[in-house]
Amino acid sequence: MTKILFINPSLRLHSQTKFLPVGIASVMSFLRHHGVNYDLLDIDINSIEDDQIESFLENNRYDIVCSGSIVTHYKWMKWLTRIVRKYNPKSKIIVGNSVAGSIPTLFLANSDADIAIIGEGEITTLELLLKMLRNEDWCKVDGIAFKNTNGVVKVNEK
Numbered sequence: 001m002t003k004i005l006f007i008n009p010s011l012r013l014h015s016q017t018k019f020l021p022v023g024i025a026s027v028m029s030f031l032r033h034h035g036v037n038y039d040l041l042d043i044d045i046n047s048i049e050d051d052q053i054e055s056f057l058e059n060n061r062y063d064i065v066c067s068g069s070i071v072t073h074y075k076w077m078k079w080l081t082r083i084v085r086k087y088n089p090k091s092k093i094i095v096g097n098s099v100a101g102s103i104p105t106l107f108l109a110n111s112d113a114d115i116a117i118i119g120e121g122e123i124t125t126l127e128l129l130l131k132m133l134r135n136e137d138w139c140k141v142d143g144i145a146f147k148n149t150n151g152v153v154k155v156n157e158k
Contacts, residue, residue, distance in 0.1 A: 027121045118156075
């Protein structure tokens with residue numbers, strides 16, 4: 001059984017306002033509606049510090065890890081993908097929102113992420129995950145950029 005994890009980062013870890021952003025919530029709802037199961041590590045709502053994230057990833061194994069954030073969170077998202085890769089070396093790391101979607105080639109070339117979702121993520125993420133879950137070729141899914149086996153970034157049609 002393929003294990004999928006969504007990670008909701010925190011832009012302001014100790015803020016009094018806590019909520020699951022509409023973008024990731026919409027993608028997760030769409031996936032759940034179509035029968036895709038996953039776990040959620042909500043860093044924001046649970047005020048989880050970086051060392052706790054690392055400990056969680058060290059103690060839990062996932063085949064696919066999905067996250068995303070705004071582009072101003074670029075440095076932290078690079079850290080997150082590095083930590084995911086450290087403890088889940090065989091996992092596919094998928095990143096969305098503007099941190100990956102607005103600069104997919106740059107982000108993929110400079111992070112441990114495997115795939116960037118470009119544009120609205122609901123349909124693209126569902127198509128991508130269903131192909132992965134069925135062990136089908138996912139490299140032609142529209143709306144993604146990805147590193148091929150040689151580490152070269154390919155950008156598909158929107």
